[in-house]
Amino acid sequence: MHEHDVIVVGAGGAGLRAAIAADEEGADVALVTKLHPVRSHTGAAEGGINAALREGDDWELHAYDTMKGSDYLGDAPAIDTFAQDAPEEVVQIEHWGMPFSREDDGRVSQRPFGGMSFPRTTYAGAETGHHLLHTMYEQVVKRGIEVYDEWYVTNLAVTDHDDPEDRHCHGAVAYEIATGNVEGFWARDGVILATGGLGQAFDHTTNAVANTGDGCAMAYRAGVPLEDMEMIQFHPTTLPSTGVLISEGVRGEGGILYNDDEERFMFEHGYANNDGELASRDVVSRAELTEVNAGRGIEDEYVDLDMRHLGEERILDRLENILHLAEDFEGVDGLDEPMPVKPGQHYAMGGIETDENGETCISGLYAAGETACVSLHGANRLGGNALPELLVFGARAGHHAAGKDMKTAEIETGRSAKSEDGDVSPPVQPGAIQTGDGDVAADGGERSDGSRSSSDLRADGAMVEPKETLEHTVQQERERIETLLEADGINHAEVRSNVQETMTENVNVFREEESLNDALRDLRRARERYEDVAVADPSRTYNTDLIHTIETRNILDVAEAITLGALAREEFRGAHWRAEYQERRDEEWIKHTMLAWDDGTPELYYKPVLLESQWKEYEPKERSY
Amino acid sequence: MSTIEQETETEETTDESAEPTVESPGERRRAEKRERTQAREDQRVDEEIDSSEETITLKVFRYDPEVEGKEEPRFDDFTVPFHKGMTVLDALIYSRDHYDSSLTFRHSCRQAVCGSDALFINGRQRLACKTQIADLDAGTIRIEPLPHQEVVKDLVVDMEHFYDQMEAVEPYFDADELPDDELEEQRQDRENREKIKMSTRCIWCGACMSSCNIAAGDNEYLGPAAINKAYRFAMDEREGEQRKQERLRIIEQEHGVWRCQTQFSCTEVCPKDIPLTEHIQELKREAVKNNLKFW
Ligand SMILES: Cc1cc2nc3c(=O)[nH]c(=O)nc-3n(C[C@H](O)[C@H](O)[C@H](O)COP(=O)(O)OP(=O)(O)OC[C@H]3O[C@@H](n4cnc5c(N)ncnc54)[C@H](O)[C@@H]3O)c2cc1C
Ligand code: SF4
Ligand code: FES
Numbered sequence: 001m002h003e004h005d006v007i008v009v010g011a012g013g014a015g016l017r018a019a020i021a022a023d024e025e026g027a028d029v030a031l032v033t034k035l036h037p038v039r040s041h042t043g044a045a046e047g048g049i050n051a052a053l054r055e056g057d058d059w060e061l062h063a064y065d066t067m068k069g070s071d072y073l074g075d076a077p078a079i080d081t082f083a084q085d086a087p088e089e090v091v092q093i094e095h096w097g098m099p100f101s102r103e104d105d106g107r108v109s110q111r112p113f114g115g116m117s118f119p120r121t122t123y124a125g126a127e128t129g130h131h132l133l134h135t136m137y138e139q140v141v142k143r144g145i146e147v148y149d150e151w152y153v154t155n156l157a158v159t160d161h162d163d164p165e166d167r168h169c170h171g172a173v174a175y176e177i178a179t180g181n182v183e184g185f186w187a188r189d190g191v192i193l194a195t196g197g198l199g200q201a202f203d204h205t206t207n208a209v210a211n212t213g214d215g216c217a218m219a220y221r222a223g224v225p226l227e228d229m230e231m232i233q234f235h236p237t238t239l240p241s242t243g244v245l246i247s248e249g250v251r252g253e254g255g256i257l258y259n260d261d262e263e264r265f266m267f268e269h270g271y272a273n274n275d276g277e278l279a280s281r282d283v284v285s286r287a288e289l290t291e292v293n294a295g296r297g298i299e300d301e302y303v304d305l306d307m308r309h310l311g312e313e314r315i316l317d318r319l320e321n322i323l324h325l326a327e328d329f330e331g332v333d334g335l336d337e338p339m340p341v342k343p344g345q346h347y348a349m350g351g352i353e354t355d356e357n358g359e360t361c362i363s364g365l366y367a368a369g370e371t372a373c374v375s376l377h378g379a380n381r382l383g384g385n386a387l388p389e390l391l392v393f394g395a396r397a398g399h400h401a402a403g404k405d406m407k408t409a410e411i412e413t414g415r416s417a418k419s420e421d422g423d424v425s426p427p428v429q430p431g432a433i434q435t436g437d438g439d440v441a442a443d444g445g446e447r448s449d450g451s452r453s454s455s456d457l458r459a460d461g462a463m464v465e466p467k468e469t470l471e472h473t474v475q476q477e478r479e480r481i482e483t484l485l486e487a488d489g490i491n492h493a494e495v496r497s498n499v500q501e502t503m504t505e506n507v508n509v510f511r512e513e514e515s516l517n518d519a520l521r522d523l524r525r526a527r528e529r530y531e532d533v534a535v536a537d538p539s540r541t542y543n544t545d546l547i548h549t550i551e552t553r554n555i556l557d558v559a560e561a562i563t564l565g566a567l568a569r570e571e572f573r574g575a576h577w578r579a580e581y582q583e584r585r586d587e588e589w590i591k592h593t594m595l596a597w598d599d600g601t602p603e604l605y606y607k608p609v610l611l612e613s614q615w616k617e618y619e620p621k622e623r624s625y
Numbered sequence: 626m627s628t629i630e631q632e633t634e635t636e637e638t639t640d641e642s643a644e645p646t647v648e649s650p651g652e653r654r655r656a657e658k659r660e661r662t663q664a665r666e667d668q669r670v671d672e673e674i675d676s677s678e679e680t681i682t683l684k685v686f687r688y689d690p691e692v693e694g695k696e697e698p699r700f701d702d703f704t705v706p707f708h709k710g711m712t713v714l715d716a717l718i719y720s721r722d723h724y725d726s727s728l729t730f731r732h733s734c735r736q737a738v739c740g741s742d743a744l745f746i747n748g749r750q751r752l753a754c755k756t757q758i759a760d761l762d763a764g765t766i767r768i769e770p771l772p773h774q775e776v777v778k779d780l781v782v783d784m785e786h787f788y789d790q791m792e793a794v795e796p797y798f799d800a801d802e803l804p805d806d807e808l809e810e811q812r813q814d815r816e817n818r819e820k821i822k823m824s825t826r827c828i829w830c831g832a833c834m835s836s837c838n839i840a841a842g843d844n845e846y847l848g849p850a851a852i853n854k855a856y857r858f859a860m861d862e863r864e865g866e867q868r869k870q871e872r873l874r875i876i877e878q879e880h881g882v883w884r885c886q887t888q889f890s891c892t893e894v895c896p897k898d899i900p901l902t903e904h905i906q907e908l909k910r911e912a913v914k915n916n917l918k919f920w
Contacts, residue, residue, distance in 0.1 A: 036784070039739040053808075087808055094810040097798025099818060099825045106812030128737055135798070142797035178777060208733040241710040244736045319828065328737065328755045330707050330710050417626060493722035498848040525747075537727030541691045544725045 014369025045129025070378025358397025379574025
């Protein structure tokens with residue numbers, strides 16, 4: 001058993017920042033991550049990182065833009081805290097050596113970005129995420145913070161009280177990929193989940209293969225509600241064959257979108273007569289798909305993004321990286337021909353419910369970064385706001401977990417924040433999974449009869465020894481892995497592709513009741529098939545077959561949460577478009593969709609959106625394009 | 626706790642010491658399972674290939690120290706349907722997901738930034754995700770793990786040594802002087818940023834180290850990636866003169882820059898086009914200047 005004060009799960013931007021913060025508080029901290037830190041997906045971010053740094057700008061403007069961008073589904077205390085902390089955090093990474101692009105006077109450059117009323121996006125070429133990730137990992141090395149890399153966290157060790165708000169997280173269980181050892185990580189003070197996005201729930205995504213929503217699924221099954229899961233951002237310009245992102249910068253510089261009839265459809269078909277290609281991400285995505293559905297797509301699949309008219313010089317100067325991406329991943333020379341693009345899943349705006357200090361309703365359990373939903377992005381994330389989120393809320397979670405007094409949070413979490421019951425009638429009962437032999441739960445703490453097996457320890461829910469809770473979970477995970485390795489059954493890849501296909505088909509940019517119901521039926525079928533899943537590779541050495549099998553279970557749970565949330569939200573807000581409901585309905589829907597894992601069956605409820613913080617109050621306004 | 630640990634230990638020892646001839650029930654079950662899985666996979670292969678038009682063949686290095694029949698290195702052939710824009714990584718993923726789920730390799734971003742899939746493809750270090758099959762100009766694609774690295778399993782190599790060398794150069798920023806105001810950034814000249822720009826692009830893929838003859842013969846040689854990392858800091862004007870001297874001392878040591886024989890193999894394979902050899906040469910010059918000045 002490994003023992004530390006703070007265990008950070010995941011070493012992308014959020015995890016690294018959290019670990020440094022906990023270290024600053026004097027805690028003994030360890031990073032446990034399934035990829036080596038520099039392989040984390042934060043490295044793929046291109047565009048930039050927002051912070052109000054200059055004269056003429058201030059945090060209140062940044063906060064206002066963010067709230068408006070969120071289509072009034074963000075929480076004011078989170079947004080205000082974010083905008084206030086961002087400048088210090090961004091300057092701090094500059095102090096840590098981040099190679100930002102520079103102005104003539106040697107200060108960091110800032111550029112305009114969509115939805116921002118001031119050019120407040122700092123950047124390092126078109127590789128901002130890469131530099132951010134490496135700069136922070138360097139600081140982790142400098143501080144000698146312990147890193148367990150290529151350790152896959154399979155479950156959390158949480159006490160078994162009936163009410164999740166009475167539960168406590170004592171650590172995590174991880175599988176060492178190189179050797180197959182399963183070990184407990186005891187966290188004396190807290191566990192921070194920083195496991196990143198869930199793009200792999202879709203088959204066309206800009207996200208890395210490792211972004212399988214592990215943190216969301218683990219926290220959810222441990223009893224933390226998932227918040228606003230239906231809010232998925234789709235990016236309009238991704239390469240069709242891989243999902244690799246073509247930065248918004250191309251349209252920013254004047255790139256033009258054409259359909260198969262060589263029409264500049266954004267204007268010619270009236271999708272955005274003012275902004276054309278530069279309308280917001282959701283608008284452009286919907287326009288592209290409408291063209292494809294109307295039979296005007298190229299090869300019935302994509303549209304063309306043309307930048308040739310910008311001229312070689314300008315392209316090389318500002319968009320060099322894009323030439324490489326189109327060439328390497330699509331075999332297209334952007335100087336000579338238009339680039340094929342279509343919308344792809346890009347970012348999860350919902351996630352693990354936390355307060356502005358990063359804590360969840362389970363004491364000792366924190367979350368930060370894309371896996372978390374402190375409710376900063378609401379229904380629509382502005383470009384350049386995710387990276388500062390990693391810094392601001394990563395740092396806050398790290399400080400708090402290490403014992404720093406962060407003052408009482410304004411954002412309430414857990415069931416006590418519930419304002420009303422949710423109402424949704426899925427065509428099938430979503431729910432828990434049993435493994436082939438029906439004995440050990442495939443994951444989480446439930447047995448086949450739906451009861452939490454850890455309750456065997458203390459049926460009365462009394463406080464159990466932290467070590468006992470952890471050991472018990474370790475034992476469970478060993479059995480589960482053993483079962484998966486020994487059993488005979490179908491390959492996870494089949495189940496995974498079923499999930500990804502139905503999500504892309506039915507829970508994409510366009511959503512309607514019928515297709516959402518279809519998706520739920522397909523997910524139920526996938527769940528049933530997952531009961532027969534088994535790992536074909538018997539090896540204890542670097543068994544990626546096993547890892548992918550466990551991930552697939554997580555993908556299933558988050559996919560179901562996204563779909564249920566989308567079915568329940570009967571309005572059109574931000575990225576969430578519904579065929580039956582073409583308007584934002586503020587009276588009824590300024591509220592967060594919450595899903596709680598209730599002994600295996602998702603329970604839907606709502607909590608209020610906070611449009612007021614200790615500093616400011618926001619008034620919802622119409623968003624026009 | 627101790628009982629749990631003991632259980633695992635016993636289990637592991639049995640696994641390791643098991644004579645191949647004496648089959649435990651677990652072994653037998655696993656063997657049977659392997660056969661069934663194989664049969665199912667063969668069937669799927671037949672079904673898949675049937676309908677496909679153009680195909681390519683991968684010849685993939687296989688090795689697993691732990692699994693019977695795989696402890697001797699060998700090559701497996703996979704025939705995969707080809708489409709325009711397909712990369713070597715796509716073909717590997719296809720092979721794994723359709724034919725043999727035990728096929729093991731690292732990958733994540735699929736866009737040449739995470740550095741996890743540097744492999745030896747048709748005799749050269751490349752990122753699998755960045756290599757278009759159409760560009761390889763060969764009917765058969767030979768895929769091996771990075772040479773000169775210890776193989777863990779199939780295409781996965783042990784990166785520990787590479788990481789150790791990276792850390793040996795103290796790869797972190799030490800500013801000379803920070804502005805008093807925590808909201809005030811340091812100044813860096815545009816030109817200085819340009820100077821270090823290429824060196825900051827390294828994604829730690831290990832291709833350069835694997836291609837380097839010197840590194841192959843001298844295990845202690847810092848290697849191109851680590852020296853490039855040292856360059857990144859030594860040339861950053863925000864670090865002071867004293868720190869620069871310390872950095873030069875690290876790379877000047879016996880197994881540092883002087884080992885480089887300017888063969889350019891690292892520069893040739895670097896997927897991020899970092900002028901590694903040039904950076905090493907420049908540090909040699911700095912080191913000479915440094916010696917003249919101080920000793
Ligand atoms: C192509 C692309 C471009 C983007 N560009 C921008 C931009 O310009 N500006 C911006 O603000 N945002 C951008 N974003 C969004 C932003 O980059 C991400 O939201 C952010 O980097 C996520 O960081 P993270 O630390 O939460 O997760 P990640 O960086 O994904 O890290 C997750 C970590 O968790 C670990 N992990 C996961 N599961 C487990 C497990 N079970 N056990 C152990 N470890 C685990 C992984 O190993 C990894 O270390 C972009 C995103 C993409 C995909
Ligand atoms: S210098 Fe180039 S080849 Fe070497 S590790 Fe870095 S990116 Fe890879
Ligand atoms: S998969 Fe990340 S570099 Fe190739």
